[in-house]
Amino acid sequence: MIVGTAGHIDHGKTTLVKALTGVDTDRLPEEKRRGISIALGYAYLDPVPGQGRGEGQGAGGEGGDGAGRRIGFVDVPGHERLVHTMLSGATGIDHALLLVAADDGVMPQTREHLALLSLLGLERATIALTKCDRVDAATRARRHDEIRALVADTALAGAPIFEVAATTGAGVRPLREHLIAEAAALPPRVGAGLGFRLAVDRVFSLPGVGTVCTGTAHAGELAVGDELVVLPPAPGQAPLRARVRSLHAQNAVAVKASAGQRVAIGLVGLEKEEVGHGQWLAAPEVAQWTERLDARLRLWPEEARALRSGTPVHVHVGAAQVTGSVAVLGGLAGRPVEALQPGGEAFVQVVLHRSIGAWAGDRIVLRDASATRALAGGVVLDPHAPARYRRTPQRLAELIALTADTPLQRLEGLLGQAPMGVDLVRFAAGQGIAGGTRAALVAGIGAAGGAGATGGGAASVAAGNAVGYAAAGSAGTAAAGDITVVPGADGPLWALGAAQTAQWAYTAQERLQRYHQEQPEELGPDLARWRRLAAPRMAEPLWRALVQRLAAAGRVVVSGATVHLPAHGVQLSALDERLAQKVMPRLLAAGFEGVWARDLAKEAGEPEALVRTTLARLAQRGELFQVVKDLYHAPPAIQALARIARDSAADGDVKAAEFRDRSGLGRKRAIQVLEFFDKVGLLRRVGDAHRLRNDCQLFIEHPTPQQRRGNDPGGSAGLQIR
Incomplete structure (x- = not known):
């Protein structure tokens, strides 16, 4: 489990982490001199007290099993000017530890950090009332009331409050035992079928190791010897590639690392200057970057004004921060709206001023143009957002489909909406799905009867399967759950929903019949011309798969590069x-x-x-x-x-x-x-x-x-x- 601290400057975050783990996370000379955290700090806690270590201090612990039970702490700065650093550490944490000093009470950065945690969607949290040795019981009671009022309308409303005095050790043991119990109760992350990706928050070099990148693993699994790419690449260049030489997971030497762990990766073939804070290390099969993404966004209830299209913002995804602007698309019910009201949710498009790595499901936080306060937060739905037709009913219906819980349900929903089919390679990369999983994903369509399913039976994954169509004059119907799929060497490439397959088959046949009526002396058009007449916007591989199905079903005859209806032909005298x-x-x-x-x-x-x-x-x-x-x-x-x-x-x-x-x-x-x-x-x-x-x-x-x-x-x- 990864625990992230939060709270106002000088409320004891670093001191409490040291009391819990034995590690001082302030490692920089400037931090020592000024007595405040400037950069992210890291420490680890084993189930057995006294075995805590700081990131980079060595393997220690209990090898693979110990790394699996170890709790990682990300200690973030509390200064208002370092909120962007706090956010880069907060994305990817499992549990928030919100600190409020008993002598100060709730302060401005307490409120902003709480807003950021809420906008990041964190629901598991603990609250520590620190420096309790400095105040009397009556003051501590008032602080409890202040904290409960502060978190009342947030996901942290039910979080337990622990009174601690880190300098004396009072209350530290119950808090430690509580966090260990929370780690044991944390549900396992879904890792199967997802490509590995890690948000880089530190880069350094070690003698004999080379370039080392650390960060929180957001998805998938990684092993020594695997290849990774650096995202996004420099403008106009291909992504850099590197091989994994060594791994530390939760500060223990490991041969594998997985989602939810703090990971340090020793890389071969990559110089320290070639990767930086805010970039991603990702498996090649899910490599992508974007300057435009669609998201489901919630505006912070305490905002004074609605969020309107064109608003300039600072955007935080993973460990990256970039400026951009917002376009409000529509409400969650699929109706266009002009503005997002405080406390409300809507679909928005975020247009970025430079490329970042982003995948469906990633949390996104927006801050105002001057980067002084949190505005909104939500989740990325589509990192491949369209620049045109982004507010149409069709697009809003697709965004509704993308809010489903699982990639399979999202794909089923898209196939039920997308008239031109779904690019499965692009969809899988955007969802962070490994290429080898695409076939299983497509095979599962309709099998479980999930929301948005195209039919009741298992989907057919081979283009060219026979499909029954209604007689000319009706729209046609495909067999239940029978979609059109374009196969590829590494998995399916394109898919067209069952209803769309039937509709396009009817449209193509109707247009071919009209061609025969207009050009009776010709056998028929060539395949390219037929596509231009019937479905010019359809992807060519998908069109060819549809033609193969029609030919296999005996609905058309393909002679060389020419196509015609079976009843039409040029007779030789x-x-x-x-x-x-x-x-x-x-x-x-x-x-x-x-x-x-x-x-x-x-x-x-x-x-x-x-x-x-x-x-x-x-x-x-x-x-x-x-x-x-x-x-x-x-x-x-x-x-x-x-x-x-x-x-x-x-x-x-x-x-x-x-x-x-x-x-x-x-x-x-x-x-x-x-x-x-x-x-x-x-x-x-x-x-x-x-x-x-x-x-x-x-x-x-x-x-x-x-x-x-x-x-x-x-x-x-x-x-x-x-």
């Missing part, structure tokens, strides 16, 4: 069949170069206009491919060229020069082929590069029914490649 038989040997023999329509007509001894018409029909049926106008290739050649393109994709990009050399084509023809692959969706043009779409299945050979039956040894097999 007897003349077309005869001409196809005459030109196909020449096309197959042409290989990568292809053949021009005029040359095919000349060699076949047929009228050029007639041959052009037949070639166009064959292309519409997906039995030939027109790379450029009037230049046709047989499917085996395009399939082989596609294989070369895939093999040439160094770092995901196909270089025209390498493709030219591998294919043996001239420069002009090689570029024409790559542009054809851009058009049909095998590649994607990004600047001057042709980027491979790794999940594209175009031009990958599948045996035809004739080949599977052994009745088609060659030749015409190329006509059926899908």
Whole structure:
């Protein structure tokens, strides 16, 4: 358990921590000279009294088990100018120890520290009435009444009050035993499936160890040898990476550390100057940073004015402090509001002036523009907040979904609201979820019947599963709990809710039917054009997964790069069949170069206009491919060229020069082929590069029914490649 002290300057925080643990947390010469705490101090208390140690004093204790039972103290400064330091130590604590001196009573910093603890959402606390040896019983009784009145309307209202005199030791033992009992009763933190992250509050170097970062572990587990990244990175740079050389958890040498512990990490590959107070060390799979986040916020009841959009604030998340501004979005019921009233709660967006690390569930505290008082506090809901459409009913509904208790419930709620699906990689990182957990998270959708579930059955995690749709003219319905999921090598990439799957399937089919009515002479649009017509804003991987489902369900037919409804097709006449038989040997023999329509007509001894018409029909049926106008290739050649393109994709990009050399084509023809692959969706043009779409299945050979039956040894097999 991590205990954080709070209270006015000179109310005995450091002295009481020393009495409890035996450790003087004022380590700096300036602190010794002035007799006040300036920086955060740390000490530890074992269940057996007298075994307390300060951070950095050595391993001690009882190894792994001792570290698990040890209580860590974060001693914070009480001076009003050091409240930002107090906050950097208070985020991540489990239990607050609020101190009030019996001779002074409640003072200004007592009130602000209480406000900060309340805004941080702390519900477990103990109150110590210190310096009781300096006043009489009547004064102590009055102080009890003052304290009870102070905390009456806060989460600390039921906190016990202990009378102590740290200099004489009076009352220290009962307080120590109480804190040990509180530590034993602390519920275990949820660590499974979460990526490790630690808010850095101290950085120093040790001989033989190197750079050491200390802080409170907010989530996950860490082991010696693991890799961490420093967040946020310097502007315009990638995050720095380092390897864990050594660990101290709760001031004991450890091979593993976990959430809720004070952790010191010895790092390899990172200089002391490359990481600072307020940054995060995080597992690479949850690495992210933001300049805009959405939060659920509560304005402190004692504020005189409402909080309005545009208000400049100081923002505290983790150990970081940054300036920014607030935009009030709406009430918790999903209705827009103009301002957040004192004591009220609302959804807000915080726009930051520089990047910070933040994850869903992190506590956030706002102070006024001059950093003289606490304004509001709450919890981060979405660290990937949108800059546009942030006050729409759709967005407010999504924020309501994100207030659910667990990541699974939040994902279920989002899938029930998001019309364009959910980017699961981004969602998992924002929730702090390890990549390997995404599949289990998606598999659990609907299984427990949680709030916001998309249906009653377990979700399907494989794109392409058959789904039943209602007849044309209705919106369509998906099977219960059956969502569309885009799989990936490290876990699912995208998900679309069951209701949205059915709606988009109907919309796509309806738009395809309209295309057939408007262009009856064509077989159908290519996949890219169909997406532009039906769902231009949908992520392309999700669109392709939806198309695969429609094709698997027999609702559409995909021929090469062309799609059409099963009832629609270009029929070949007897003349077309005869001409196809005459030109196909020449096309197959042409290989990568292809053949021009005029040359095919000349060699076949047929009228050029007639041959052009037949070639166009064959292309519409997906039995030939027109790379450029009037230049046709047989499917085996395009399939082989596609294989070369895939093999040439160094770092995901196909270089025209390498493709030219591998294919043996001239420069002009090689570029024409790559542009054809851009058009049909095998590649994607990004600047001057042709980027491979790794999940594209175009031009990958599948045996035809004739080949599977052994009745088609060659030749015409190329006509059926899908």
